[in-house]
Amino acid sequence: MSNPLYRRDVISIGDLSRTDLEFIVNRSAELKHSGPLPLLKDRLIASCFFEASTRTRLSFETAVQRLGGTLIGFSDSGNTSAKKGETLSDSIQMIASYADAIIMRHPQEGSARLAAEVAGVPVINGGDGANQHPTQTLLDLVSIAECQGRLDGLSVALVGDLKYGRTVHSLAQALGHFNPTFYFVSPDALAMPAYIEDNLTAMGIHFSRVESLEEVIPMVDVLYMTRVQKERLDPTEYTHIASQFILKADMLSHARSNLRVMHPLPRVDEIHPSVDRTPFAYYFQQAENGVYARQALLSGVMNEAIELPFPGGR
Amino acid sequence: MSAMNRDKMLVEAIQSGTVIDHIPAGKGLTIIGRLQLKNAEVRLTVGLNLPSHGGGLKDLIKIDEWRFTESDAAEMALFAPRATVNIIEDYRVVRKFPIGLPERFVGVFACPNTNCITHNEPVDSRFRVLVADDAVKLKCHYCERAFADSLFIEQGSL
Numbered sequence: 001m002s003n004p005l006y007r008r009d010v011i012s013i014g015d016l017s018r019t020d021l022e023f024i025v026n027r028s029a030e031l032k033h034s035g036p037l038p039l040l041k042d043r044l045i046a047s048c049f050f051e052a053s054t055r056t057r058l059s060f061e062t063a064v065q066r067l068g069g070t071l072i073g074f075s076d077s078g079n080t081s082a083k084k085g086e087t088l089s090d091s092i093q094m095i096a097s098y099a100d101a102i103i104m105r106h107p108q109e110g111s112a113r114l115a116a117e118v119a120g121v122p123v124i125n126g127g128d129g130a131n132q133h134p135t136q137t138l139l140d141l142v143s144i145a146e147c148q149g150r151l152d153g154l155s156v157a158l159v160g161d162l163k164y165g166r167t168v169h170s171l172a173q174a175l176g177h178f179n180p181t182f183y184f185v186s187p188d189a190l191a192m193p194a195y196i197e198d199n200l201t202a203m204g205i206h207f208s209r210v211e212s213l214e215e216v217i218p219m220v221d222v223l224y225m226t227r228v229q230k231e232r233l234d235p236t237e238y239t240h241i242a243s244q245f246i247l248k249a250d251m252l253s254h255a256r257s258n259l260r261v262m263h264p265l266p267r268v269d270e271i272h273p274s275v276d277r278t279p280f281a282y283y284f285q286q287a288e289n290g291v292y293a294r295q296a297l298l299s300g301v302m303n304e305a306i307e308l309p310f311p312g313g314r
Numbered sequence: 315m316s317a318m319n320r321d322k323m324l325v326e327a328i329q330s331g332t333v334i335d336h337i338p339a340g341k342g343l344t345i346i347g348r349l350q351l352k353n354a355e356v357r358l359t360v361g362l363n364l365p366s367h368g369g370g371l372k373d374l375i376k377i378d379e380w381r382f383t384e385s386d387a388a389e390m391a392l393f394a395p396r397a398t399v400n401i402i403e404d405y406r407v408v409r410k411f412p413i414g415l416p417e418r419f420v421g422v423f424a425c426p427n428t429n430c431i432t433h434n435e436p437v438d439s440r441f442r443v444l445v446a447d448d449a450v451k452l453k454c455h456y457c458e459r460a461f462a463d464s465l466f467i468e469q470g471s472l
């Protein structure tokens with residue numbers, strides 16, 4: 001089985017086609033059911049976190065080790081030569097001469113694209129400042145496909161901070177390949193930016209703004225919650241506004257049976273713990289899928305062809 | 315006397331170089347700022363608020379000894395999208411072309427996003443030009459943000 005990702009950089013969700021996304025989603029499901037396979041055997045992966053992010057780093061490093069790969073790298077920039085004034089370009093060229101691929105996170109936007117241009121090995125973006133974090137979107141897609149049995153033609157509500165939330169922007173862009181219907185639920189001050197809505201219109205995708213969380217629940221297959229951050233709103237209005245975007249179990253009484261609630265985690269109070277015990281909660285399974293989505297991506301980038309040693313692979 | 319000759323009389327003719335004509339009145343100084351950024355020694359003759367053929371006013375800049383390429387000209391496109399460039403040799407126009415908006419700007423503008431990696435690294439800035447409904451935006455190849463052209467025009471006037 002050949003794959004479309006071999007030796008590619010994965011910097012931005014916009015770099016990935018529908019075919020690429022389907023490959024990752026299918027491969028992720030296969031790896032989840034097959035158990036560990038030695039798809040990164042004899043491969044050395046550099047895990048370079050110029051900015052600390054324990055959750056993302058552990059997920060990537062688990063994925064590498066589960067596939068039999070080995071790791072070098074660092075978990076924050078404290079002890080690196082970047083602190084001593086070395087350019088990122090120089091650091092990356094040096095690391096690329098040691099490793100077979102580079103996973104990186106960096107606090108500045110554009111850092112991963114720049115690294116990919118100077119590195120002779122594939123670069124996978126684990127977050128570049130406020131710009132892109134494509135593997136978060138991949139695990140979201142994997143989870144949506146897993147809980148709905150499909151990606152095409154779903155109704156999806158995006159809830160919370162839709163203005164600054166890169167997670168929802170990337171998810172909207174990626175799901176845009178699969179003919180979705182979107183409902184945007186946010187405070188007025190944190191509405192989906194016009195350029196995203198313009199892109200969706202240009203792609204022929206249906207979307208509408210819905211006033212309240214309760215109103216949207218019966219209409220959707222996926223309820224994707226995000227946090228409304230205090231510092232984004234007028235402090236006197238915050239408590240009042242934020243409370244309208246908190247999901248509680250009793251609000252789900254009119255939900256479709258296939259509805260699943262997702263959240264990029266960590267949550268604060270936007271999903272009440274009462275929701276955890278309902279069959280609709282899916283955010284913990286979603287987080288677990290981060291490892292499988294990253295395994296799928298890495299196995300594709302590092303192997304020209306993959307022989308699956310088990311029957312029933314899609 | 316033809317209109318073109320009358321213009322030549324208004325500012326002294328040059329033997330060889332480039333004449334940028336039909337610059338919107340008021341934008342001439344911005345373009346001079348950009349030219350001096352590229353070459354601090356450049357010798358310029360300038361006409362501001364000259365009468366334009368179609369009525370109204372225009373600015374005109376003569377640049378000694380520097381024959382513009384299309385890409386030199388394209389750098390000025392945000393400031394004077396309808397200007398024309400005349401290449402002069404031996405006091406005669408040997409080539410004439412309109413300034414067109416290019417598909418991309420490489421190494422011309424600094425990224426308005428202060429947290430963009432291009433500010434810290436030995437790399438040319440790169441912007442793709444997006445035109446929609448008459449609005450021009452420049453999208454940074456690195457940080458992927460799109461910015462209205464007015465942000466760059468402010469940079470240009472320094």
Ligand SMILES: [Zn+2]
Nearest residue numbers: 425430454457
């Ligand atoms: Zn930028």
